[in-house]
Amino acid sequence: xxxxxxxxxxxxxxxxxxxxxxxxxxxxxxxxxxxxxxxxxxxxxxxxxxxxxxxxxxxxxxxxxxxxxxxxxxxxxxxxxxxxxxxxxxxxxxxxxxxxxxxxxxxxxxxxxxxxxxxxxxxx
Amino acid sequence: xxxxxxxxxxxxxxxxxxxxxxxxxxxxxxxxxxxxxxxxxxxxxxxxxxxxxxxxxxxxxxxxxxxxxxxxxxxxxxxxxxxxxxxxxxxxxxxxxxxxxxxxxxxxxxxxxxxxxxxxxxxxxxxxxxxxxxxxxxxxxxxxxxxxxxxxxxxxxxxxxxxxxxxxxxxxxxxxxxxxxxxxxxxxxxxxxxxxxxxxxxxxxxxxxxxxxxxxxxxxxxxxxxxxxxxxxxxxxxxxxxxxxxxxxxxxxxxxxxxxxxxxxxxxxxxxxxxxxxxxxxxxxxxxxxxxxxxxxxxxxxxxxxxxxxxxxxxxxxxxxxxxxxxxxxxxxxxxxxxxxxxxxxxxxxxxxxxxxxxxxxxxxxxxxxxxxxxxxxxxxxxxxxxxxxxxxxxxxxxxxxxxxxxxxxxxxxxxxxxxxxxxxxxxxxxxxxxxxxxxxxxxxxxxxxxxxxxxxxxxxxxxxxxxxxxxxxxxxxxxxxxxxxxxxxxxxxxxxxx
Numbered sequence: 001x002x003x004x005x006x007x008x009x010x011x012x013x014x015x016x017x018x019x020x021x022x023x024x025x026x027x028x029x030x031x032x033x034x035x036x037x038x039x040x041x042x043x044x045x046x047x048x049x050x051x052x053x054x055x056x057x058x059x060x061x062x063x064x065x066x067x068x069x070x071x072x073x074x075x076x077x078x079x080x081x082x083x084x085x086x087x088x089x090x091x092x093x094x095x096x097x098x099x100x101x102x103x104x105x106x107x108x109x110x111x112x113x114x115x116x117x118x119x120x121x122x123x124x
Numbered sequence: 125x126x127x128x129x130x131x132x133x134x135x136x137x138x139x140x141x142x143x144x145x146x147x148x149x150x151x152x153x154x155x156x157x158x159x160x161x162x163x164x165x166x167x168x169x170x171x172x173x174x175x176x177x178x179x180x181x182x183x184x185x186x187x188x189x190x191x192x193x194x195x196x197x198x199x200x201x202x203x204x205x206x207x208x209x210x211x212x213x214x215x216x217x218x219x220x221x222x223x224x225x226x227x228x229x230x231x232x233x234x235x236x237x238x239x240x241x242x243x244x245x246x247x248x249x250x251x252x253x254x255x256x257x258x259x260x261x262x263x264x265x266x267x268x269x270x271x272x273x274x275x276x277x278x279x280x281x282x283x284x285x286x287x288x289x290x291x292x293x294x295x296x297x298x299x300x301x302x303x304x305x306x307x308x309x310x311x312x313x314x315x316x317x318x319x320x321x322x323x324x325x326x327x328x329x330x331x332x333x334x335x336x337x338x339x340x341x342x343x344x345x346x347x348x349x350x351x352x353x354x355x356x357x358x359x360x361x362x363x364x365x366x367x368x369x370x371x372x373x374x375x376x377x378x379x380x381x382x383x384x385x386x387x388x389x390x391x392x393x394x395x396x397x398x399x400x401x402x403x404x405x406x407x408x409x410x411x412x413x414x415x416x417x418x419x420x421x422x423x424x425x426x427x428x429x430x431x432x433x434x435x436x437x438x439x440x441x442x443x444x445x446x447x448x449x450x451x452x453x454x455x456x457x458x459x460x461x462x463x464x465x466x467x468x469x470x471x472x473x474x475x476x477x478x479x480x481x482x483x484x485x486x487x488x489x490x491x492x493x494x495x496x497x498x499x500x501x502x503x504x505x506x507x508x509x510x511x512x513x514x515x516x517x518x519x520x521x522x523x524x525x526x527x528x529x530x531x532x533x534x535x536x537x538x539x540x541x542x543x544x545x546x547x548x549x550x551x552x553x554x555x556x557x558x559x560x561x562x563x564x565x566x567x568x569x570x571x572x573x574x575x576x577x578x579x580x581x582x583x584x585x586x587x588x589x590x591x592x593x594x595x596x597x598x599x600x601x602x603x604x605x606x607x608x609x610x611x612x613x614x615x616x617x618x619x620x621x622x623x
Contacts (some may be wrong), residue, residue, distance in 0.1 A: 006476075006483040007428050010421070053425045074466035079475050081460055082453075084313060086421045091429075103392060109329035111385050112323050112352060113218065115290060116256045119330045 006083075007054065014067030015084040016052045016079075017059060022081040026072070033068040037061055053091045170233040177206040204228060207236040209316075209494060212247045220255040221264050222248040224267065235316055242280030245270045249287035250320065258291040276588050277538035279305050279313035282590055283321050285539055290324065296544075299328065302548045306346055307594040309623060326356050335360040355380035355390070362393050370394050398465075411564050420447035424480075434492045437484060441503040444480050456479055485510040489557065508558070515555045519570050522548040522589045527574045530581045538588055545578075545591075549598065572611055575599055579618065 015022050039047035040061050040084045049056045072074045108116035154262070181202040187195035204211050208231040216225040229236060229244035236243025249268045252258040266288060270281050286301035302321040305313045322341055327335040342357035343346055358376040359426075361368035377383060377390045420443040427436045446454055457469040484507035492500070493507065500508060526548065529536075536544070549570065555567040579595035582588040600615035602608075 006424065006479040009479060011423065051491055053421070054428060074461070074464045075468065075472070077464055078457065078466045078469065078472040082417070082457065082472060082476055083421070085417045086425070089424060092426045103388050103389075105330040105359075107385075108356075109324070109327035109387070110254075110516035111382055112327040113255050114250070114253065114287075114320075114324045114327050 009080075009083055011052050012063060012066075012079050013052065013084045014070045016050055016057075016088050017063050017067040018071075019050060019088065023083045029071045034092050035066055036064045040064065043068050049071060051088050051090060053086045053089070055090050134528070140398040141531050147523065166233070166237065170237065173233065174206065177202050181206055192498045205231055208232045209247075211434050213250075217247060217251045217254060219388070220251050220258075222251040222258075222266060224265070225251045233316075236280070239278055239280050239314075241269050242278040242284065245284040246280045246287070246320065247290065248315070252291040253287040253324070253575065263288055263291060267539075271537050277318050277542060277591050279308045282542060285542075286321065287324065290328075295328065300550055302399065304542070304549075304594075306344075307366075307598050308590065309314070309593055309597065310346075311623060312593070313346075315348050318346060319350065322347045323350070326353065330356060330359070335363040339366075340366065351380045352382075355386065359393050361388065362396060363529075367591075392511075406560060416443070416447035416450040417453050420444045424483075434489065437487055437492065438504055441480075441484060441501040441507075445501055445503055448477055448480075481510065482509050483516065491553075492558075503541070510564075514559050515551055515558070516567070518546065518571075519551045519567060520553060522551060523571050523574045526578050530578050533585070535586065538586070538591065541582070541586075541588070542591060545595065548575075561606070564602075566610070567604055568602055572599065572603075572608070574616065576611075576618070582619075593619060593621075593623055 010016075014029075015024075018026060018029065020032055020035065024032075036047055036059065040059065047059055050059045051057075070080060104118075105111075107117040110117045144622070155195055168547065180198055184195040189201055196367055196593040207230050212225045212229045212232075216228060226241075226244040226248040229247040230240060243267055245540035248262075248269070252266065266284065270284055276531040282301055282303060284296045289295075289301060290298035302325050305318060305321045310318075322344075326338055326341050329335070338356050338360040341413060342353055342360065347353065357377045358368050358373050362373055373390060373394050375611060377386060380386060420440070423436075423440045423443040427440050454469065454473070457472060461467070461472075475561075481503060484504060488504070488508050490510040492504070522544075526544065552571060554566050556564040575595055577597060579592045582595065583592035586592075596615045600619060603611035603615060
């Protein structure tokens with residue numbers, strides 16, 4: 001499938017990357033950005049990942065710098081604020097009886113002798 | 125013992141002498157071109173050889189029973205030579221011994237007599253597809269075997285390519301290649317080839333929970349029957365809420381092999397009430413309550429975590445339309461714009477709208493057409509049009525490139541030719557699924573002449589007769605559906621040119 005522009009914008013949203021609320025000030029952005037860059041330079045485990053509604057993502061120095069740059073531009077920040085409306089936590093997908101997903105037979109290929117079992121689906 | 129070998133040689137000598145000439149040099153065959161091994165050249169020699177091997181095997185087994193352990197040196201090789209394909213699929217493939225599977229399969233004079241190196245490569249690829257961590261070197265080794273030594277690409281080679289793609293984790297490519305086997309004549313895509321391809325596709329669809337596709341494969345006339353296929357068909361019917369009693373499901377389970385391994389899943393399916401019709405194919409359309417922007421983002425993120433379904437796409441679009449037109453969202457954005465010093469709140473809304481449209485466009489599938497274009501929300505309708513235009517552009521582009529390459533005589537390996545062709549056909553099929561007969565006609569006009577010329581080039585200049593035949597068969601079936609008599613007649617004539 002082709003790159004999903006909106007999914008990327010959500011997964012790499014500067015507010016999620018920096019772990020800040022969308023109402024934060026400019027100073028908080030700079031301070032938090034520098035903090036993450038220092039932690040990443042020291043290869044600290046706590047800095048390696050950040051949480052978004054689409055799941056955990058890897059935090060890199062490039063992403064942090066890009067996030068800081070984007071939040072300095074008010075027009076770009078406005079779009080990011082709009083897309084960071086959901087809290088920074090993985091969403092729980094609701095299933096209703098009407099459209100509950102069907103059973104996946106993850107081990108079907110191995111039972112048929114044609115491949116290893118598949119992993120269960122997660123956020124893409 | 126009757127000297128059958130000497131008699132055979134004598135008969136051959138007499139027959140040659142009677143014809144007054146020696147056997148003419150045989151041109152390299154470009155295809156298997158037979159329904160069974162009995163119509164293969166050399167079938168008689170195969171039978172004689174099998175008799176000798178059987179004699180060696182039974183004699184050495186008798187000696188083994190009499191505790192002459194040295195006889196094992198004759199018993200094992202004679203068994204392998206007698207049943208190379210059986211040994212390969214029952215022992216070597218499950219053990220993941222790709223190179224050994226390739227070599228042993230080369231001994232086959234029945235199943236793969238006229239299909240080398242495609243058949244042995246298929247066995248090796250199958251062994252790799254089963255492995256949890258297939259090595260890149262082994263995959264490259266099999267790919268190299270496929271690219272060299274064959275006068276023309278066969279269906280077996282394409283299944284091997286598909287299984288290698290699966291081994292590399294390229295599932296979309298694997299599906300496309302294995303599905304493409306349906307285009308071949310049954311003398312090329314023989315029963316063992318179709319069985320392996322359809323089994324993989326069935327397992328893949330079941331593993332992803334795509335039960336409509338399972339049913340589609342099991343109902344196809346070209347799918348060779350098997351007890352496992354019957355079980356999967358029964359499970360698919362139950363999953364889709366079609367008639368299938370619990371007793372019937374268990375009977376199919378009892379008939380199928382590997383009962384211990386399938387028990388758990390069948391028990392899970394059997395717990396489902398019978399005839400529970402789900403709104404699966406399309407899903408259910410409904411408005412999500414709550415704050416509009418949160419709802420839209422939540423719906424969108426939920427849709428991204430599952431295979432997209434048409435109704436879900438509509439739900440996402442409805443939620444976005446509601447959010448982006450909502451006054452409270454506009455007011456909130458304007459207030460924030462004033463605080464942070466942004467010049468234009470409305471352009472932020474437009475930017476998000478464009479992002480949503482760009483994101484939804486590739487998710488639009490033919491299933492959405494079932495809902496009726498007029499019933500679709502504006503965002504989906506725009507995404508629908510954008511997707512259709514993009515597919516038309518892609519089809520035109522791909523068809524032109526194939527044509528230009530043919531005119532310039534630029535050859536690529538036959539495996540790459542097939543990949544290119546299948547991508548073009550996949551785009552064509554996507555377009556057909558999006559629109560009605562008019563869309564199909566329009567798309568066919570783009571490929572009709574170009575693919576005929578391309579097929580003729582493959583047949584004449586490249587001697588890729590099986591692949592060319594598959595191209596003509598595809599064009600013929602489309603021409604018949606669209607009532608294009610001229611194209612149907614031309615492609616019928618081309619199909620009759622042989623394999």
